[in-house]
Amino acid sequence: MTEAETIYRLDAIRRTYQVGDEAVPALDGVELHIGDREFIAVVGSSGSGKSTLMHVLGFMDTPTSGRMWFEGDEVSTISRAHRAQLRATRIGFIFQAFNLLPKISVLQNVVLPLSYGRQRVPNANELGMQVLARVGMEHRHMHRPGQLSGGERQRVAIARALINRPRLILADEPTGNLDSKNRDRIMELFSSLLDEGITLALVTHDTEVAAYAQRQIKMQDGQIVEDQRR
Amino acid sequence: MNLAADIYMGAANGLREVWANKVRSLLSMGGIILGVAALVTMIGILQGMLGNMRASFELSGGILKLEVRAAEAPEWQQHISGISPGLTWQDTLAFERVIPLIAYVSPVVDLRWLRFSAAGERTRATVQGVSPDFFGIKAQEIVRGRTISDADIAARSPVVVLGSYVAERLFPDRDTSVGEQVRIDGKVFTVIGQLEHLEVMVAGRNTLRWENRRNYIPATTAMTRFNGDEKVSWIAVLGDSVEHLEDLQEQMNNTLAITHRGIEDYEVRTQHERLAEMQKLEDSFLYSMGGIAAISLLVGGIGIMNVMLASVSERIREVGVRKAIGARSHDIFLQFLAEAVVISVLGGLIGLVLSVGFLALAQNIIPDGASIDLIPAIAMFYGFLFSSLIGLLSGIYPALRAGRLDPIEALRYD
Numbered sequence: 001m002t003e004a005e006t007i008y009r010l011d012a013i014r015r016t017y018q019v020g021d022e023a024v025p026a027l028d029g030v031e032l033h034i035g036d037r038e039f040i041a042v043v044g045s046s047g048s049g050k051s052t053l054m055h056v057l058g059f060m061d062t063p064t065s066g067r068m069w070f071e072g073d074e075v076s077t078i079s080r081a082h083r084a085q086l087r088a089t090r091i092g093f094i095f096q097a098f099n100l101l102p103k104i105s106v107l108q109n110v111v112l113p114l115s116y117g118r119q120r121v122p123n124a125n126e127l128g129m130q131v132l133a134r135v136g137m138e139h140r141h142m143h144r145p146g147q148l149s150g151g152e153r154q155r156v157a158i159a160r161a162l163i164n165r166p167r168l169i170l171a172d173e174p175t176g177n178l179d180s181k182n183r184d185r186i187m188e189l190f191s192s193l194l195d196e197g198i199t200l201a202l203v204t205h206d207t208e209v210a211a212y213a214q215r216q217i218k219m220q221d222g223q224i225v226e227d228q229r230r
Numbered sequence: 231m232n233l234a235a236d237i238y239m240g241a242a243n244g245l246r247e248v249w250a251n252k253v254r255s256l257l258s259m260g261g262i263i264l265g266v267a268a269l270v271t272m273i274g275i276l277q278g279m280l281g282n283m284r285a286s287f288e289l290s291g292g293i294l295k296l297e298v299r300a301a302e303a304p305e306w307q308q309h310i311s312g313i314s315p316g317l318t319w320q321d322t323l324a325f326e327r328v329i330p331l332i333a334y335v336s337p338v339v340d341l342r343w344l345r346f347s348a349a350g351e352r353t354r355a356t357v358q359g360v361s362p363d364f365f366g367i368k369a370q371e372i373v374r375g376r377t378i379s380d381a382d383i384a385a386r387s388p389v390v391v392l393g394s395y396v397a398e399r400l401f402p403d404r405d406t407s408v409g410e411q412v413r414i415d416g417k418v419f420t421v422i423g424q425l426e427h428l429e430v431m432v433a434g435r436n437t438l439r440w441e442n443r444r445n446y447i448p449a450t451t452a453m454t455r456f457n458g459d460e461k462v463s464w465i466a467v468l469g470d471s472v473e474h475l476e477d478l479q480e481q482m483n484n485t486l487a488i489t490h491r492g493i494e495d496y497e498v499r500t501q502h503e504r505l506a507e508m509q510k511l512e513d514s515f516l517y518s519m520g521g522i523a524a525i526s527l528l529v530g531g532i533g534i535m536n537v538m539l540a541s542v543s544e545r546i547r548e549v550g551v552r553k554a555i556g557a558r559s560h561d562i563f564l565q566f567l568a569e570a571v572v573i574s575v576l577g578g579l580i581g582l583v584l585s586v587g588f589l590a591l592a593q594n595i596i597p598d599g600a601s602i603d604l605i606p607a608i609a610m611f612y613g614f615l616f617s618s619l620i621g622l623l624s625g626i627y628p629a630l631r632a633g634r635l636d637p638i639e640a641l642r643y644d
Binding site: 055058060061080081084085087088089092093095099101103104108112113115116117160164 | 242243246247250251547548550551552553554555556557558559561637638641
């Protein structure tokens with residue numbers, strides 16, 4: 001993988017949490033390269049460190065030690081504001097619990113990240129409708145999240161993650177609350193995003209979901225114990 | 231994105247949240263609504279009352295006017311205060327005889343509200359017993375007939391100069407009431423003159439309407455036919471020039487010291503003192519009302535802070551989501567601060583609307599003599615300004631708490 005094709009490079013990343021007097025490692029010397037347009041599934045048992053890895057990759061958390069590069073720039077010690085800017089412009093998040101804001105409409109939820117994108121988007125609603133159409137939810141744009149099914153909510157959450165044309169989408173158990181039919185629809189949607197130049201990384205317990213990915217990373221005790229490409 | 235855009239976005243998000251939580255927002259506005267309504271209403275009433283006082287001040291003689299009023303004798307003279315005859319007709323005569331600096335002097339015998347009747351019509355109005363000089367002091371013209379003359383004083387004539395209120399009510403269909411006979415508390419008087427109608431309109435009401443209800447009879451007639459003694463309520467004096475006012479006041483005090491046999495049971499008031507009193511009254515009203523309004527607004531502010539803190543606690547997960555999709559700490563801070571400001575500004579606006587209603591109500595409840603400005607612009611401006619500031623101040627702490635939330639912890643929060 002050339003430097004240009006690499007989105008992430010993680011070098012001896014450690015993340016420890018202080019529990020009383022004890023420092024508990026959530027990530028313990030992680031070495032990882034993630035290339036452009038890769039579809040990665042991070043698997044592992046509960047407490048293996050996969051969610052912490054997602055948070056570090058998504059600039060929600062900072063490593064305790066080690067070095068990290070994103071799109072060629074070192075980001076190990078960047079400021080909070082810079083991390084927020086990268087979240088707003090380069091990364092899309094998808095959560096197991098959808099995490100849509102319940103009191104605003106589907107369209108308002110989808111365009112919300114644009115208000116944090118550091119520049120005014122004049123045709124935000126138009127763009128929002130396009131992205132909703134991309135996930136097949138444009139007809140529900142005026143509804144509240146509470147009026148949608150689980151699968152529909154996750155599609156709206158995907159639309160929200162896509163609105164800023166991110167380089168990378170990070171998904172934490174995105175199908176954990178869905179039935180098998182909706183799970184397959186969501187995973188097909190994810191797969192289709194690769195054609196749009198988006199890199200995908202998702203955390204899952206579900207082997208069928210992990211099977212959609214081109215690369216599977218298995219974590220255990222804060223370390224990558226297996227890294228398989230198909 | 232610059233600060234203006236951040237504030238715009240914060241206010242837009244704030245409005246959206248306020249709209250999404252209408253009942254909670256309305257409840258949290260309660261304190262501010264009542265605070266602003268109380269502030270504006272109180273200032274409006276105060277302004278109306280002070281406006282009336284000023285109009286009355288101008289009408290009653292201006293800066294050259296002095297008044298002698300009865301006062302309690304000082305403590306060291308209390309045991310001999312009985313030797314003073316009090317304020318009497320003799321004081322007026324003494325002023326006329328010995329003080330050349332006086333342009334006009336008149337005793338005033340207040341008879342308060344009396345019953346008027348004539349030609350089957352009845353009404354009630356105030357009557358004052360005065361001398362001819364009184365009409366030189368009071369800035370009100372005679373439009374029909376004549377004023378009280380020295381001959382009326384000497385003869386204790388049963389004559390009356392009517393104000394426009396009584397004239398219109400007793401003789402509604404006549405051009406003039408002069409020459410007619412009226413009964414005042416059952417006693418027959420002949421109308422010799424009619425005063426001009428005074429009118430200063432504020433918010434649709436005549437602030438001088440009580441002046442039009444005043445009627446005048448000779449002081450000597452008032453003393454003999456109503457009171458039965460020579461006592462006067464007060465004495466009105468008009469000086470000949472501003473330069474002589476201090477000397478005049480001194481000469482009046484000297485004269486009164488003699489006529490009252492050294493007992494200081496009187497008070498010579500200049501208009502300066504009345505002006506200072508008005509100012510003092512205005513200040514004390516403003517301080518007390520300002521205090522009440524400040525407490526109301528403070529309570530409103532605490533209410534907003536309380537609701538905002540509860541709102542932050544309820545929306546921890548939302549803060550996590552917003553941070554995950556790119557919001558910075560200061561975006562969250564601005565959003566919650568804008569919500570607090572939006573709540574207080576909306577509360578302030580509702581309070582302003584309410585205050586107009588309260589003022590209209592007050593205008594109908596407060597008796598004659600008080601005219602209230604229904605839209606006191608300056609009070610409204612300050613009410614609005616203070617409510618916005620309260621929102622800003624009370625929103626800072628909850629907004630800081632929201633902004634400082636860790637996104638991962640916030641997303642895990644149930």
